[in-house]
Amino acid sequence: MPKMLKFTRFSLRDFLIAAGPAAIAILATCVLAYWLVDPSPPSAVTLSTGQENSAYETLGKKYAGALARYDIRVVQKPSLGSGENMQRLNDPESGVDIAFVQSGSGEHQAAERSGLVSLGSLFTEPVWIFLRSAKNVNQLTQLKGLRINVGPEGTGVPELFRKILSVNGMEAGDVRLEMLEDTPATVELLAGRIDGLVFSSAPDAPLIQMLLQTPGIKLFDFSQAEAYTRRFPFLSHVVLPRGIVDLGRDLPPKDYHLIAPTATLVAREDLHPAVVNLFVQSAADIHGNSGWFSRRGEFPTASYTEIPVSPAAEKFYKNGQPLLQRYLPFWLANFFERMWVVVVALGALILPLSRIIPPLYVWKVRSRVYRWYGQLRAVEQEIEDVPPEKHAQVYPAQLQRLNDIEERVNRISIPLSFADELYGLRSHINFVRRRIAGLMEKTAP
Template identity: 50%
Template sequence: MPQAFRNTLLSLRDLIVSAGPLAFLGAGLLALAYWWLNPNPPKTVVLATGPAQSAYEEFGRRYRAALAVEGIEVVLLPSEGSSHNLELLRQGQADLAFVQGGTAQLQPRDAEQLVSLGSLFVEPVWLFYRADAAPKPDPGSRAGMPAPKQAPAVLDGIPQLRGLRVNVGTEGSGVPTLMARLLEANRVNPAEVAISRLEQTPATVEFLAGRLDALVFASAPESLMVQMLLQTPGVQLMDFAQHEAYARRFPFLTPVTLPRGVVDLAADVPAQDVRLVASTTSLLAREGTHPALLTLFAQHAQPLHSAPGWFNRAREFPSTRLSEIPIAKEGERAINEPVPLLQRYLPFWIANLVERMWLVLGILLAVMLPLSRIVPPLYQFRVRSRVFRWYGRLRDIEIELESGSVQPGELLKALDTLESQAEKVSVPLSYADELYALRNHIHLVRKKVLRA
């Protein structure tokens, strides 16, 4: 092996040994910070949706497709609806879920255990009824006035449900709770209404077969069931004439209007504006859900829910208003702030890693930079120790010479041995002067021995 190459390897070895403890300390602190911060999200997340053919199920599929691009598998967990979703979150069976405002009784601990990623869309209360089952208007006339023509049977108020067979959905959907509030506000005794709690699909079958008079459910207009019933002959949608009053009485309700012809312009469906009440649906998450997952869901909510719809204009949703649960900082940032700079040019997992680790990296640099000052002196000590260790033996020879305890011939042999060992020492060129100084000192001591 060439001597120059050997010297380079030795110098590199000394540098590694000198800086090794500091590098090991830095790597250990970095690994500890990575374990503590856990910057990368899990690859699987559970999203509670809703019944089959519901808007929740449809939006769940869209989120699953959007996050699959980021390498995240979204497992869709079917449920009975909003109230059931809230229970799944409380029990830890779901990480995120769609929850409709006003359809479930919130508990005091929910504000501590759950966070919201903002309101995503409005869900009107759809009350469909069969036209032949609606109560007929009173055909009587005032005194001295001719009897009016028979008006079509219509429903425009909750009190008119008395005596009808009405399905309000399962308890897990949250609609029974909402309807109970509306019946109470209208002073309608639940015993005056034949209430059933079938699931949405079997209830629709019973309704179309004439064994139910009305259906009540809350859903976004993207629901296939809503689309079908709006265009079914003989099925009418109840007009909430007092929808503004409902919004004043119940803070979780919003007055909305289904515009004339919005379902089918050519067929003019509906034939007139229909007044409705709606509640906002939010995407809730458990407090322990990974922040990166919250960021991903909140960011993908922008393209999924910002388009104009039947009841909202473009970019009205997602929104941080009308939230019964505190908004997560990830949702607040994604809704109200532009996309972070790094995420515009880097894959999400890299940008997320840098964003979550940059503060720790800054702290590590602040700690490691002062410590790194010990590396040059330590390196210098290691290199010079190869030379200085032989000075101890040279001094012993000189002491033995002065004391006369050893014959000069033995001392010359010891000097020859010392010189041969010194010739094998390799040091970087910047420290070669100390090696040559050792050889000169060996030569000076040899002269003293020869004079003796």
């Protein structure tokens, strides 16, 4: 039975020898492509948010929850605000991958040099100027001499407020600027120790909601809002509708005109495209509904940002969610989306190899038989034109050599489908043997 199995099983050894180099080449190509394409997103990313009780802090928690569904941990890193976030993105040692940044905080060329990309604008961040109602202020020029908190330098609000003052013909020294963080500044305003404070934030920030409903606190109305947007292209004109805060109490009691930069997500250009895609998809879920200053579907958008938009984000804004992610788990869809070029290339490589390997296998198996034909031919050459005096030596020696060849051929292991090759060789050995035997009879005394 063991001998019979030697002649019936598939010759795995010959197949591996024939297909091995091609398989190794394909495997090496796959490993190289996997390393170059990098289809696996990182398990954690660092998001620089904002101050305590700010809209950025609240949003950071929402994004962390959204990406946690895909097993990606978002490490939230508090900051003073937009200015500090930009500094962190420009510093590779900070460890920050992505951050909330206010429009107007950077320039296109500077962002390109620093390797930063925008994931799009998320929402408008109106400039809120809250004043004690005892101060009758209708124009910004009336702020001269007042104590106004604009927040620490890292928030981005101080620079924005200086720009606003400059177009009103005022210098920063005309207003007594305070640099407290938002929460302490609110306490100071309510205690009457400062005259006003400036925020640039989404309306759902807890401090904004509180101040809009606090008696004795007045919101400044930018009656010249449209003019500001013409002077500063990164600003837009928005209206806080009457009664939007509390319809029952009619808060606010009138429409308020505000100027608003937009909040954007800015990332390093080497952030994994799959993570970029998840952040943009999460942005669509978080910011896609209608709000106080936007219609449904207006945000997120690739507009209102001076920083180049990431190709992965731009693709989402044009085509929506990737097709495969609608039907497959995220990790599998991302793998195919990142590796499709490699799959196509491998298909083009495997197709010709599939036609080459079977003939190679056949040749390898048959070569175990065919190589003995060389030995057989050598025996025939030895008995050609032998001088009569050497017949007695040459013929018996070649006959013994032929017997040795036949014995070794009988030990060849070959698949049953190639048995005809083996039996053909044995018949040819027998043919040469008969020929030698005939010559020996002719030369016998």
